[in-house]
Amino acid sequence: MNTQLPPGQTRILAFFAEASDAGRQPSRSEVAESLGYAFPSAVSKHVEALVRKGMLEAVPEKKRNVRLTDAGWRALGRSPARSGVPVVGAIAAGAPILALENVTEHLGDLAQQPGRIALRVRGDSMKDAGILDGDFAVIQTATEVSDGQIAAVVVDGDATLKRWRVTAEGVELLPENAAYQPIRIARERLDTVRIVGVLSFVYRVVR
Numbered sequence: 001m002n003t004q005l006p007p008g009q010t011r012i013l014a015f016f017a018e019a020s021d022a023g024r025q026p027s028r029s030e031v032a033e034s035l036g037y038a039f040p041s042a043v044s045k046h047v048e049a050l051v052r053k054g055m056l057e058a059v060p061e062k063k064r065n066v067r068l069t070d071a072g073w074r075a076l077g078r079s080p081a082r083s084g085v086p087v088v089g090a091i092a093a094g095a096p097i098l099a100l101e102n103v104t105e106h107l108g109d110l111a112q113q114p115g116r117i118a119l120r121v122r123g124d125s126m127k128d129a130g131i132l133d134g135d136f137a138v139i140q141t142a143t144e145v146s147d148g149q150i151a152a153v154v155v156d157g158d159a160t161l162k163r164w165r166v167t168a169e170g171v172e173l174l175p176e177n178a179a180y181q182p183i184r185i186a187r188e189r190l191d192t193v194r195i196v197g198v199l200s201f202v203y204r205v206v207r
Contacts, residue, residue: 093131
């Protein structure tokens with residue numbers, strides 16, 4: 001282990017390494033609670049210092065956004081146990097289904113990035129957008145989505161992949177298959193919607 005790092009930074013780096021090996025993206029609050037810091041801001045200061053030293057990468061506007069760089073792994077004297085984009089469950093391209101938010105596998109030939117996850121697609125409601133049953137939707141996790149983007153969203157606990165369209169009445173989740181109807185969410189029910197993130201691209205395993 002690199003003894004040039006202050007003990008606090010070493011603990012933070014090791015915590016994120018363990019989380020990465022377990023396929024998780026912890027929040028600052030989780031790190032603070034686990035390591036005994038009174039406030040998440042203390043964790044953020046260590047993260048910022050490790051980013052400046054090139055040992056961590058982080059996307060500032062996201063809560064779960066940190067990953068070790070190659071230099072970070074070298075500082076700990078170890079290599080990642082897992083590589084690739086984590087698959088965290090399934091998502092419906094059809095009727096909404098529950099997304100199982102645990103890591104089931106990794107897409108080893110895709111580069112890891114902070115906030116990048118994959119969901120296995122079930123159904124054919126997005127086939128006209130080139131998203132087929134059995135594909136992996138690679139999602140960049142986010143708290144907002146722009147009008148017209150394809151996004152993974154959770155409504156009343158059920159997850160679906162649809163095109164996000166803002167209307168005067170609220171939001172429509174639009175399929176890309178004429179056999180399916182839009183899912184309409186009234187403005188007063190928007191607090192039941194959780195945005196998982198925006199579709200980055202589709203990954204297809206050639207069989």
